[in-house]
Every structure is written in C-alpha cells, then in structure tokens.
Amino acid sequence: MVALERELREPLAPAPSTTTADAIPLALRRHGGSPRQVLAITFIGILALALFASRDLPSWVGGLGDGPLIERAQPLATKWDDAMASIGLTRPHEALRDLIRRLLDAQW
16 A cells, blocks of 8 residues: 555656657657668559559650650550550549549539
8 A cells, every 4th residue: 555655646757759740659760661672662653653543644744845755755655544444444543533523513
C-alpha cells in the first residue's frame, strides 16, 4: 500500500517523443529503404502508370513541346494507349472519369 501511494504522489515523467511533425515514428525514419529498394519501387510505379494511366500518355507527350524526339514519341504513345485499350486496362481510368463527370453534372 505504501508503494502504491508513493507511486501516485510522484509526478509522472513525460514520455519521450517518438514522433515528429509529420507523424513518422523515429524508429521508422532511421531505417529507410536502400537505394536499390527505392529504384525497384520507382520502376514498379512507372510500370503501374504505363499500364493503367495510358489514356493520358499521348496528351502528356504532346505537351512536352516540339522536337525530333517528341515527334517520334507521339505515335508510340498513341500505339501504347491503343494496345492498353485493346486488352482492357483503360477501363478503370474511363470508369473514374465517368464517375467524376457524373458527380460534376450533379453539382456534387
């Protein structure tokens, strides 16, 4: 009983802060990925964008400007988009655009 009363009377020391302003725990911040892992994740992201966001690729290439490289890249981007559409990988993109269009029409 005495030990319990003594514990209650002593002020509790504040716990050391283990998070930062962006809420990432310091333990996770200290142990990040290796450069090889970052490169692998970058390539996975590029592949995912190439597969599922091909609808925007021709307009993106067209917005890069003029030049011999861009002139060669424009038909490649269009062919890539057509190939992705033929296997059905543009359906999620089109469904999302249709949803946004319907929401805007309904003034949501």
